Amino acid sequence: MFQRLPHVIRERFIVQVDGHPVDAYEGETILSALLSGKxxxxxFEFRSERRAGFCLMGACQDCWLWHVSxxxxxACTERVTPGMRLATSQPGSVR
Ligand code: FES
Structure with a gap:
């Protein structure tokens, strides 16, 4: 379970993931924001199981997401930015 440090003051903003708002804080990775928020x-692509990343350091490819572009x-190596809009499946793909 991820928990943010309460004594660190950082800018708070919202990122969109599949059209839903997720709280994010300046300097954290997309993965940290998602694990802390939801x-x-x-x-998982073939079952309904949830994925949370595995290595947390850019090696396993378990945390791939897409910018809506x-x-x-x-997610574990890219930091959140204000206005970021992400998708958990490839935009334009059929699920
Ligand atoms: S969690 Fe392994 S690459 Fe991101």
Whole structure:
């Protein structure tokens, strides 16, 4: 379970994930924001299980997400930015 440090003052903003707002704080990774906010990153492609990343350091590819523009991103190595809009499945793909 991820928990943010309460004594650190950082800018708070919202990122959109599949059209839903998720709280994020300046300097944290997308993965940290998602695990702190909703407790998982995405659903497994072939089952309904939730995925939360595995290595947390850019090596395993378990945390791939997409910017809504279609660019793929590792949630554990990219920091959140204000206005960021992400998708948990490839934009334009059929699920
Ligand atoms: S959690 Fe392994 S690459 Fe992101």
């Amino acid at each position: 407790g998982f990153v995405r659903h 279609g660019e793929r991103v590792r």
